[in-house]
Amino acid sequence: MTRNRTLLWLLVPGGLSAQPIITTDNMPILGDVVPIGICSDPIDTVALNASAGAMMTWDFSGLTEQTEEQFLFVDPVGSLWENDFPTSSLCGISWDGSHAYYTTTSGMLEQDGLCTIVPGPPPEDTAKVLLTTDSESLMSLPLAFGDTHSDVFSGTFEAGGFIGAVDGTIDLVADGHGTLVLPNGTFSNVLRYRFDRVQNNTVLGTTTSTSKVQWGWVSEDHRYWLLLMEVDFNGFNPIELVWYSKVPPLVSGTGLADRSMETLTVWPNPVPAGGSLRLAGTGVPDRARLLLADATGRVVRTWSGPGTQFSLEGLVAGNYMLTVLDARGTRRSTSRIVVQ
Structure with a gap:
């Protein structure tokens, strides 16, 4: 269930036409591979709350990158938990192997659930949140400065052999717009939001709650988030996360879903275990770099061109995602590879 409302624009100066509006064009699409820099900087919640407003400049050029990771967006069909999410249109795989399942419409970005692999013997090696009752x-899209969005969600969770009920609320406000300065560049037409999220988990009659506050910066000119900061309260100690997109895909760029201008021929596909892939077509640039990721999003092979034949020796049977980058790091093609 969703509740939407728009705040009064009393504090906004002139020039409303220049304000960014976030739409489905700014959401990730099938085939997007987004490298991110995870940073060690502490989150100053007081400063963040004080930096809301119109025509702001947020300067995070001094962020300290700790590690580079990536998000990978694939077809739910062929992913590890495809049977649990038959109606989802997109699966986002994070660097830790978590799979988030989404449905994107012209008016909403919905999360249908989240699954991840945890230590333990099967089937206790999986933690699932299935928001099948109410995603x-x-x-809410389109999203502009001053807009607010509220929702309640419910479903079930499975972890450690236990099955329970989950429900919660999320409240979002688009509280700022302006210019964002990151270590990799300066971005205009940026909208910032803040959301507060509460999740209640009930098992065997006992309910525990977790909460999260998140600030996200989204550009009208790019897909996916430019910068994200969040504080997760798990009932013990707050956990902070800061990351920024190192190569944010342009709205005019392409993912797997709209690569009509590029042709990548991969054969054989399926490929026998221990065999080799051969590539041809305009999707194979000179000095290409190829990344092969498994179903958890983990990059298991990298190759650098020139070359059109690549060995898969040592890989187990399964579904993989092959991404081809040119010499500048721009993604040129993405294909699903099946190893039998």
């Missing part, structure tokens, strides 16, 4: 509406 979580993360963002």
